[in-house]
Amino acid sequence: MSEPGRLVGEAIADTSGSITRSRLRLDCWDWFTLLLPMLAISPLLYRQANFLWAKQHLQFFPLAFAAAAWFLYQEGHIGHSISKVRRASAVVAANFGILICYSSLAMYSSWLAHLAVIVLTFSWSLGKLGNLSVLRIVGICGLLAVALPPPNNGDQKIVVALQSLSTTVSNHLMDVTQIIHVRSGNVIDIASKSLFVEEACSGVDSQYALMAVAGVMLLIGRAGLVVSLITIVTVPLWAILGNLLRIYSIVIGLEWFGVDLASGSSHTILGLITFSLAAWAHWSSVQFLNFMSMRYSSPLAIAQKSPMQTLDGKPLSAMSHWTLLFPALMLVMMPASFVGAIALHIPLPTVTPEISLALPLESDLPRSLYLSRRVRFSTADRVKDQAGLMGQHSRIWTYEMDDVSQNVSLDMPFRGWHALWLCYEATGWTVLSSNQIQIDSNGEPLTWPYFEINLQNQVGEFAVLHFALFDEEGKPFLFDLENVKNTALNRWSRSIFPNSIAFFKGERSPFDPLTFQFQIMSQSMEPATPELLQEYRKIFLDLRNAVRDKSMPGIRKLTNK
DSSP states (O other): OOTTTHHHHHHHHHHTOBBBOSSSOHHHHHHIIIIIIHHHHHHHHHHHHHHHHGGGGGTTTHHHHHHHHHHHHHHOOTOOOOHHHHHHHHHHHHHHHHHHHHHHHEEEEOOHHHHHHHHHHHHHHHHTTSSOHHHHHHHHHHHHHHHHHHHHHHHHHHHHHHHHHHHHHHHHHHHHHHEEEEEETTTTSSSSOOEOOGGGGGTTHHHHHHHHHHHHHHHHHTTOOOHHHHHHTTHHHHHHHHHHHHHEEEEEHHHHHHHSSSSSHHHHHHHHHHHHHHHHHHHHHHHHHHHHHTTTTTTTHHOOOOOOOOOOOOOOOGGGGGGGGGHGEEEGHHHHHHHHHHHHTSSOOOOOOOHHTTTOOOGGGOOOOOOOOOEEEEEEETTTTTTTTOOOOEEEEEEETTEEEEEEEEEEESSSSTHHHHHHHHOOOOOEEEEEEEOOSOOEEEEEEEEEEEOOTSSSEEEEEEEEEEEEEEEEEEEHHHHHHHHHHHHHIIIIIHHHHHHHHTTSSSSSSSSEEEEEEEEESSOHHHHHHHHHHHHHHHHHHHHHHHHHHHHHHHHHO
């Protein structure tokens, strides 16, 4: 990042003839830190690219990666000798990155593969580009890290938090300007329309994109450490303010001018305008911080911040060829991840109208449950033009009585495990507790455990969610953390032999089976009493097997079995 004096240092180095701009000559360090590891994990990187592209708020990642490559190419100079401390640090970082590569292949983790790219790029630059300071290299690698979502669905948690914050702030602003509205979770109802504060309007798109823009601005402006930290910390503030402007503009357009900016090209244009304003405001704040930093820094202090390294060591290009054996052994583990990359292009089967007729009908469930009676039956199809969509088809039975409402739903198809509570969190519900029920009311272990999730939304409603999954043969699909770990650790070896052969014969992906989900959402204004909770559990267990059995004819048609 901050490298005042860089031009002076480069001029001296150029005079001595120690710099070469050539990047075509490959040496052991290139093979050790970049070429062999990247080749071995390339199928996982392809899978990660598909994963990032599927998330709207991370679709900028190609630009971030291109910007990092551009900075390295334009600013990095090969030929500087490297200090002994920097050499040792580069070797340690490179070995750590290769260990991450091994872990990603063993666990079939595209997330770890992405992390490995960041660590290996850092170690390569540290040992190869002696003219760049460590802070500068960290800043460039930060562009690669911006597109790496936090583990354990951390980006989804950010989405939920920003949705709630954007809705809350918009709600207060409409109160101040006396616009009549009703808020329910992340939905704001005004006289002319019901508005859902979705991911695109919650600030998460701008949050990640602005972080990338901030990184580029800091690198171009050669900002110092303090300015960089302040800039990064303030990104969420500008993102929220920009998206508050977008949400409020939609409301003002509907209420005052009768113009609908909530959909279509007008919504897209509005989003671009508000993002541009937020980016301009953020750029202005960076310029101000840079001005203040330069104003209160003495010329002597600036002159001492030269990026030149101590010339007391040799470049890492002169490594032993035997060291290449360590990353080259990863190529043995590559076939499994290659199979998995191909499996990405096996779409989920589409639930056609003919298949839908073979699924459970309204009359297949009782007319009344414990405290409620059936009031409607519906079929939901989500984005029919996307055959690979998970949960594209649902059969929904709705029961109501007094203040109790129960939605019984069969959802399909999925691939592997589906954490259903994340879908409810995205619509404004908060998880109060989560349990996997493994024993029945008599204390006997269940052969088909299920999840029980207690929820509450912003308007004070409570809900109990029960759900379980089964596979295409009707067998329970269980969530067992130990089994998941063991499966991940052995996945590469299992898939190389019988499963990869089965895969190339045209059978389904050897990694994640086709699954189907049964759920009951019981909602009321009061928390469920222990007695009511027992009734909810009984209803779920009574209906689960019945719905599964009634579903099998349609599932057999869906899977051509």
